[in-house]
Amino acid sequence: MKKIFALLVLSVSLLFCSIDLQNASKSELMSIKGIGPVKAEQIIEYRKTNQIKSPEDLKNIKGFGNGVVSNIKENKTVSNMKMKEKEKKAKVEEKRKDKIDKVKNSNKSEEEIKERKQKINEKAMERKKDIKEKREKMKEKKDRKNSES
Structure with missing residues (x-):
């Protein structure tokens, strides 16, 4: 029973897994809906001098608004x-x-x-x-x- 529960918890956590914005590669960042190569580079540059603790922190970068932040929160990715x-x-x-x-x-x-x-x-x-x-x-x-x- 404990194994089944542990497996269930692991499955749910993987399902709602989001990208680690502080450490994600350019390619991983580009997998987020609304983020292309330019915005991915902006995130990489931003995190050189700032800590990204939540998707909301990206609003400090010019060009990032509620749309991109909500895509990250909702884990919307591109095909x-x-x-x-x-x-x-x-x-x-x-x-x-x-x-x-x-x-x-x-x-x-x-x-x-x-x-x-x-x-x-x-x-x-x-x-x-x-x-x-x-x-x-x-x-x-x-x-x-x-x-x-």
Whole structure:
């Protein structure tokens, strides 16, 4: 009987488990609905100088409001497909920033730099759009498969 009770307590605690905001990785933070790579970085930067004791503490960070805090409290996470999309978009954004930094540090004229930055931004936006469309197609395919069975 004690084993059954212990198992029940463990199951319930895992069910209502939430992410440890003070120690979570960027990827774990991004699994929360409403938190992408930028907000995850903001949390990581914030906790370097502040202790996060509750989701309410995130309201001290610019851009964090009741919506994100309630998603954390309610343990709302995104699907695996959406998570992969977020990670891919974050990689595209990192590459975009790196390319822009390289262009800024080049010997090109201001006009050439401006044109190159515009092309880099357009290409990154296209790539992010492609990533989103691919996820939506996969979701549609999955939904069709589920409705057929």
